[in-house]
Amino acid sequence: ADLAQARLAALARRTSRVPLGTLDKTGLALEERTFADAARLHPLADLYRSDVVSLAHLRNTISPVMPAAALASYEVPDVEGLAEALGSDETRLEFVDLVLSSHLEWELPVSDVAAERGHAELVEAILARLREVDSRRAGEVRAITLSSRTLAEARGPVGLAWHDVARPEEERLAGRLSALADQVGDEGDDGPEGEGREAGGERESHEREVRDLLGYLRDFSAGGGFSPMGGSDEGSGRHGSPGQGEGPQGPFWDGPFSEN
Structure with a gap:
């Protein structure tokens, strides 16, 4: 992966182009990046992964430009208890994104999110993973702002020990x-x-x-x-x-x- 990113950076310099990335908001919130990133702009970084999949399906209703296998091969963030609580990958991804949007954009307390979505322990696990990744997220990704509140805007104070729980x-x-x-x-x-x-x-x-x-x-x-x-x-x-x-x-x- 690092070699591919190095080649992308070299190609961008040689052709005076802007390399684009494929990060989405779900991945930025819950997944740690373990490779070098040559992309200067991530157009989808403020869009949840389930929304990206929905938009891809919508685009395919106009003309089938994306194969069905590609639309079914998306990844679900690794959150403790997620696989046991929910069945399909689609259901898991939608639940994760609904919890994230309720917490980040709507700024709902954990108790309200759990009351609205159910699975209180899973909601707490998702938000705990969000805090864990947030503390180690390197720098700010350049993205097109599409939501009412980006991850950078939702970042809490450094060193804050208190966190909300479902009551x-x-x-x-x-x-x-x-x-x-x-x-x-x-x-x-x-x-x-x-x-x-x-x-x-x-x-x-x-x-x-x-x-x-x-x-x-x-x-x-x-x-x-x-x-x-x-x-x-x-x-x-x-x-x-x-x-x-x-x-x-x-x-x-x-x-x-x-x-x-």
Whole structure:
């Protein structure tokens, strides 16, 4: 590989051309480079590997310029537990890219990513691999910016020891507020009879504020009415998402960048 890169660099100097690379965002995030790189520009370095495969399939619908064997020969990053948790390479790659995009572009906490995608331990393993490779990534790759947040922009502080983990529902803010609302309701039910109208009105106002707050939390959570990832069909918050058949259709691929 190093010899091929050396020949590419020599050819580029001799012909005054710009050598291009084939790195993608998935590989940069989770795979360590063990060879010299003569490429001066990586056009796909800000595009996830599953999106590259989807675009290749889309191009083949116009005319079959790429053989089917080439489209089926992509690699999946080596993440602990990935092969055991998911079946096919396509499913594994899509899951990895969805976790990465949820964390990098959408900046969702690990608990929200795990709640949205499932496989909490696998989500933590993918993000742990991201941090491991990020600390050893050599330099910044020149690429065409295609997403709302590149790997360089998402890089955390050097030496940061803290990292987020998937938390159980009762430890998350929504769960704690829900328990608080239940407690307020129980206290209201067990109150002494004959309370004044003013005290009862204050309690009802407090309960209504708690319910409104919970509704807004559901709206802004992953899958809520205001979620950039699209709400569920059940409008459980104050601003429920539209049902099936309503609203605009989503983009060709699930990513935070323009189809243009």
